[in-house]
Amino acid sequence: MPLRRLVVSTALMASVVFLTFAALVISGRLPVWPAVVACLVVVGLHALLLRAFLDGLTRIRTGVEEILVEPERAVPVVRSSSPAVNDLWLAIMRLTRAWRHRIRGLEIELAGSNAVLAALPDPLILVNERREVVRQNAAAQALFGDHVLRRDLAVALRQPTLLAAVDAVVAGGGGRLVEFELTSPVERHMTARIDPLPARTEDGVILLVSLHDLTSAKRAEQMRADFVANASHELRTPLSTLVGFIETLQGPASDDEEARVKFLAIMQQQASRMARLIEDLLSLSRIEMNEHQPPTTPIAVVAVLRHVGQTLEMKAAARGMPIEYDIADEQAQVVADADELAQLFQNLIDNAIKYARPDTAITIGVGPSRRFKDGLAIKVRDRGEGIPRTHLPRLTERFYRVDTARSREMGGTGLGLAIVKHIISRHRGLLEVDSEMGEGTTFTVHLRGSMPGAAALPPPAPKSDENRVIG
Numbered sequence: 001m002p003l004r005r006l007v008v009s010t011a012l013m014a015s016v017v018f019l020t021f022a023a024l025v026i027s028g029r030l031p032v033w034p035a036v037v038a039c040l041v042v043v044g045l046h047a048l049l050l051r052a053f054l055d056g057l058t059r060i061r062t063g064v065e066e067i068l069v070e071p072e073r074a075v076p077v078v079r080s081s082s083p084a085v086n087d088l089w090l091a092i093m094r095l096t097r098a099w100r101h102r103i104r105g106l107e108i109e110l111a112g113s114n115a116v117l118a119a120l121p122d123p124l125i126l127v128n129e130r131r132e133v134v135r136q137n138a139a140a141q142a143l144f145g146d147h148v149l150r151r152d153l154a155v156a157l158r159q160p161t162l163l164a165a166v167d168a169v170v171a172g173g174g175g176r177l178v179e180f181e182l183t184s185p186v187e188r189h190m191t192a193r194i195d196p197l198p199a200r201t202e203d204g205v206i207l208l209v210s211l212h213d214l215t216s217a218k219r220a221e222q223m224r225a226d227f228v229a230n231a232s233h234e235l236r237t238p239l240s241t242l243v244g245f246i247e248t249l250q251g252p253a254s255d256d257e258e259a260r261v262k263f264l265a266i267m268q269q270q271a272s273r274m275a276r277l278i279e280d281l282l283s284l285s286r287i288e289m290n291e292h293q294p295p296t297t298p299i300a301v302v303a304v305l306r307h308v309g310q311t312l313e314m315k316a317a318a319r320g321m322p323i324e325y326d327i328a329d330e331q332a333q334v335v336a337d338a339d340e341l342a343q344l345f346q347n348l349i350d351n352a353i354k355y356a357r358p359d360t361a362i363t364i365g366v367g368p369s370r371r372f373k374d375g376l377a378i379k380v381r382d383r384g385e386g387i388p389r390t391h392l393p394r395l396t397e398r399f400y401r402v403d404t405a406r407s408r409e410m411g412g413t414g415l416g417l418a419i420v421k422h423i424i425s426r427h428r429g430l431l432e433v434d435s436e437m438g439e440g441t442t443f444t445v446h447l448r449g450s451m452p453g454a455a456a457l458p459p460p461a462p463k464s465d466e467n468r469v470i471g
Ligand SMILES: Nc1ncnc2c1ncn2[C@@H]1O[C@H](COP(=O)(O)OP(=O)(O)OP(=O)(O)O)[C@@H](O)[C@H]1O
Pocket: 280, 347, 351, 352, 355, 356, 382, 384, 386, 387, 395, 400, 401, 402, 403, 407, 408, 411, 412, 413, 414, 415, 416, 417, 418, 441
């Protein structure tokens, strides 16, 4: 405690007593010496009392400063011989505790709000009245980067309709919804909701821009529309053939026995094509419906493969194509649905028979998977013309064919590989296709040895640029 403050305070406190004694001495009512002694006693007592009080206040000030510098530090103990100082310190301690409690509450609330904001999957931007980005959540940061902060919203979103809507809300208008297209880094279809905040925040935010990506919804919509168009087209072709022949048989060829036999054979072929198409569509939707539930029973895969091979042997033999086996382990097991597995390999072997060169062998191979630990890689290899690289990524799309005319001529619906893809996806497996022009094509199906947590191995480096993982 500075001595000057004690002297000044004591002098001030004792000044009234000094003046009183001075008046008494001047008026002759009190001799000088007793007055001087009385003054010294008064000064001494005042100094003693004030020292304890001022000392207590100084320690309180130091304590408060320490708390301000380090709010979480333990409150220092201040004890004084002055009861007033002790009371004051107790009050300050209570205030500090209440203040800390409130701050902790606010911190928890803030952390909660920040966590919610960060976890929101949709990008969210908080904008001030100058239309600058004040804050953004993690999704927006991933989309626009940090450089948009404290800059005009137009830096992040150069969308005239969106900016006009934001300006209208800044000017006091109500919330609005706009749709727009983002072209970079990838094309996206987005909606933006612009909502004013009920009150301006401390950091100046007055409105929220929340973005929602509609790309997948739009794509799904488009795919649904394409699917309906494709399916109706596929059905319409055989149907119009049927109607044409019925009309011919009812009219000009009604008495032509030879034409009747010939037309009925074509009609039967077209009707069974329609039936196959409907069967494949139903099968596809059944598999899709169960896709979220992977199978759980282990089955001996080689027995299934040999059985499918046998059922297709005649068809293969008709084209002079032997079906050969290259099996590392006859007892190999995978967790799978036996019927779906049979359907999967039926499609792959059927394709090999249909699209490979006649008089070449088809090989069915079973060995360890390079993709799943304890998994199996099952290969169907043909020696056909191969599939041009540009077609590989789209091969498993519904109704996609490399050579439409040839596929139709062979009675194909273009759904076989889409079915294959969905069966593999239900089994949480992988499909690879390796094709070399003039050499042939190998479809490899990787299946897991156990479900559901079978570990995936890191993808191996492609052997050549012809190799593609397509599902
Ligand atoms: N092994 C293969 N060699 C060459 N091309 C193939 C082979 N497998 C499939 N393709 C090509 O991929 C296309 C799609 O095959 P997918 O099995 O989905 O349909 P599809 O065979 O035409 O009809 P479906 O299987 O329904 O009878 C085929 O039309 C064919 O052009």
